[in-house]
Amino acid sequence: MTNRFVVVDLETTGNSPKKGDKIIQFAAVVVENGEIKETFSSLVSSHKPIPLFIEELTGLNNDMLKDAPTFSEIAPKILQLLDGAFFVAHNVLFDLSFLQEELIDSGYEGFFGPVIDTVELSRIVFPTADSFKLTDLSIQEGLAHDRPHQADSDAYVTAELFLILINLLKGLPEVTLRQLLKLSGGLKSDIALLLDEYVLGKSSARDVMPEGLEIFQGLVLRKKEELEEIDHPSEGIYPSTTEEKEAMFQKAFKDYEKRDGQVQMLDHVYSAFQEERHALIEAGTGVGKSLAYLLPAAIFANNTNHKIVVSTYTTQLQEQLLSKDIPLLKKMVDFPLEVVLIKGRHHYISLEKFHQSLYEEEDNYDTSLTKMQILVWLTQTVTGDYEELNLSSGGLLYWNRIKNDSSSFVNDRSWLSHDFYFLIRQRVNDAQIIITNHSLLMVDLNAENSILPPFEYVIIDEAHHFEKAVGKSFNQSIDYLSLRMLLSQFGSTDQRQTFFEFEQILKKLTIEDDEQLLHSFQMNQMIAELQFELDDLFRAIALFVKKNAKKGNQRLIKxxxxxxxxxxxxxxxxxxxxxxxxxxxxxxxLCKWVDFVKSQQFTLDEHQKITMNEVISFLDEIEQIRTQMKNLIIQPLPSHVTWIEMDGRATQNLTTIYSQPVIISEFLKEYFFEKKKSAVLTSATMTVNQSFDYVLDSLGLGKKDCSTLHIPSPFAYKEQVQVLIPEDLPEINKVPISDYVAAITEHIISIAEVTKGRMLILFTSYDMLKKTHDLIKESGLLDDYVLFAQGITSGSRSRLTRNFQRFEKSILLGTSSFWEGIDIPGEALSCLIIVRLPFTPPDDPIAEAKGELMQANGQNPFSKHSLPEAVLRFKQGFGRLIRKNTDRGFVIIFDRRIVTTTYGKAFLKSIPSVPVKTLDINEMLTIIEEWL
Structure with missing residues (x-):
């Protein structure tokens, strides 16, 4: 096979060569024998004006192309480069389609050699990458890419990436390469040719298994870690003096900074465990609360042989604890420490199911690619947790077939020695500290087969979310799309899906023909009737919502x-x-026929086992749907609130019915807090007006049940932050939304020009965010700035945040999840704008139901629930600005209710003491300019 690869990148006037878009820059990098041998690049005169957005993206303009050669003039050089070579590009079909069109227009034949797509190759070789964009992959691999969207820079970095990818691919064990080769026929590019060569190379060289890997049942896996026998010292070693505590921190930190609040929290957590009482601790940003609870937890667990469960709300914090804080903790203590992160069973792969499905004939591109990703991932993962993978939506559908569950027909016990879920359960039994999430913690309370071992001591981090997370863990829902998908995946006998495969098993057993035919007919009829009835049900629900929900929003809630x-x-x-x-x-x-198969002396092959497993999963799901239909529609649960959410544009296709308990404080009190000896709850936002009353009440805790501690942030907020409130904006509730958006957009543009971007703007509704974003773009006044907007700019919250930090003049518009959990330290963020005080909308179903209940009990829903909830959310938003003691900046609050209403004081009293100024936009701009 040829060892010559030509890596190509193009800049074009648009996306469609068929609609007349043209190449304006061509670049190629020749790779031979694992080295870059030659580069070629040229601007291309296209005689077609360059659109403004392409000019902004690439930095290329019409003047630069005046004296450039036409494509016809450089075509011979391009064909000479490509002769006998692989055509390689990042998203190869885009570049190849343009090149073919231009070659044919110039009177040449197109390119018909082999092609490699580095996006597809990256998906296989880097199955856990956050993103497969060229810029993100170059950052991941430490490649210099200083001119994105210029063909010569993009082609060179793609060539460097390609060399990394083929070397990693080549380094995979022969067993894995052979399995990848079998699956590669359905790929979009000719990766099969590379794999074939690498397999031949391994065969002739007698491949040696890389260190740390092993072959088990035909799969290459990372060798499992041997569990250490942990010997617990019997004597207590909790440090008694401040100096001893600080000395423990100095073991882990070279440049340890003394934090009085951290030591204070350390003592409070340890005494709560010792005295068997609950504790609420608000620890401001910068206190170092993770180690302040992990250290006493580790010492207490070691001394008493009790397990400590640490529960968080977000997976980001779980990963941070495991990868950053636990290694530091292990340096601080002088005893061995076993810490385990556990998630719900469906997070983990079933190796047996994956092995069974691996050799099924696949004509589905997403499934083949996902199998290839998983084969590579299995050589890397120690957890088997699918959250490590970056899967497509089609890949997630395949994951549902191979996830770990208690299936009856997958029962080869030889797999247990390498089963990720089984091994994590073993490790949990030996661990002193178990990290999990709020949802699993609650599900585990009700589970027949508990995942967590018995425990009496627990730390709840991100505790301001605990009540909501508990409510959600009791959430029931059914939606139209999932129900239809479930039925279509099961299929009828003529659709060659699960039911067809099940019937093939029945045909192999001794069933009389007439009974078999009757069975098929009845089942087909039932499935057809059920599909018809579900359509009818969701039509009626859609009609109910449309007639009764408030108008004006795309998302209807009733x-x-x-x-x-x-x-x-x-x-x-x-x-x-x-x-x-x-x-x-x-x-x-179905149960009758499944029991019949089980009763026969009939050995199922691998494929038949998969089918039986899918039938049993289907049975479990339809039983669950029956229960949910009763609880949500036929006889709604009296203690729950039920509501429907629907996309007004797609009616029944995007319709979901939800049900959730209205109040969970009594449940928490009876089934959680009264059963635990000590629960320590901590967060940066737990007090309202310096009081813990709201959190205590919502969690079902009385003041006599637990201690409370407020530890302020060590940051010098008075010197680091100024709060500015414009007095020349209209009050949000007194003008139409369109007028308010127009007014704040003018202010945003003026402020951005002074701060040079570096702004995070927090909204409470996506609708207002979109209107503001569109108005800013329409104005053209911030065209020099990079605008990122949640729900408009593609990418996850973490990717948007990362991209925002990469550009100097950038503005980030966020709602909901952006009010917390994002960390932008340093000069990347100098200005935080809060557009509206974060009250839950009054027609929110849960808030509405809570309000009615409170009113019935003679309480004021606004002061008892709406206001304190909004204050806590406001505190979270405020906390985005200052993440380090060197950060400085402004918090600008557009919502004038913070100074014009009596309740507004509660917001300002709940944040650190900082200068607050009310002034017009011109005065504000002067202050910002001088201070920054």
């Missing part, structure tokens, strides 16, 4: 009251009852 009398709702209830009967009949009929 609460269903317990005495709902609308005729459309009654129609939905009647339809749900018919669905329930059909589901019951389908379940009973």
């Amino acid at each position: 609460r269903v009251t317990h005495d709902e009398s609308a005729k459309e709702w009654n129609s939905a209830v009647a339809s749900a009852e018919r669905c329930q009967f059909l589901l019951k009949d389908l379940h009973e009929s």
